[in-house]
Amino acid sequence: MNELGRIMDDARKFVPEILGIIIISEDGLPMTHIISEALDLKDPIIISGLLSSATAMMKNVLSEFGDKGFQMVFSQGEEISILVGVIEDFYVGFIATSDVKLGPLFMEFRKQRERLGNMLKEYKS
Numbered sequence: 001m002n003e004l005g006r007i008m009d010d011a012r013k014f015v016p017e018i019l020g021i022i023i024i025s026e027d028g029l030p031m032t033h034i035i036s037e038a039l040d041l042k043d044p045i046i047i048s049g050l051l052s053s054a055t056a057m058m059k060n061v062l063s064e065f066g067d068k069g070f071q072m073v074f075s076q077g078e079e080i081s082i083l084v085g086v087i088e089d090f091y092v093g094f095i096a097t098s099d100v101k102l103g104p105l106f107m108e109f110r111k112q113r114e115r116l117g118n119m120l121k122e123y124k125s
Helices: 003-014 044-064 102-124
Strands: 018-024 030-035 072-076 080-087 090-097
Touching (some): 003 102, 030 044, 044 080
């Protein structure tokens, strides 16, 4: 099992509603991902395009408010919740069911930030 698989397993112990983790380049291309069979949309190219577009839009919105320090964006629908943050110049998306508890999801993202960062430093080299 690769490092992202271990991170996913550890994250799901604390937040079992997580359905996937995807890592996206600044250009919107999928670098690596783990997506549950329970998720209808499984194509990493489409997912990465959607998430990078939405995240770029929110970065622009924050910039209009004078905030240049984008950290993360969260969206929740009737069935899916999505949290996307920046780690080592990559977008990292956590995809979960809509009934996920927000506190644990945000906490798990922050808890896994260092591990994800160490993993992503290898992509930058």
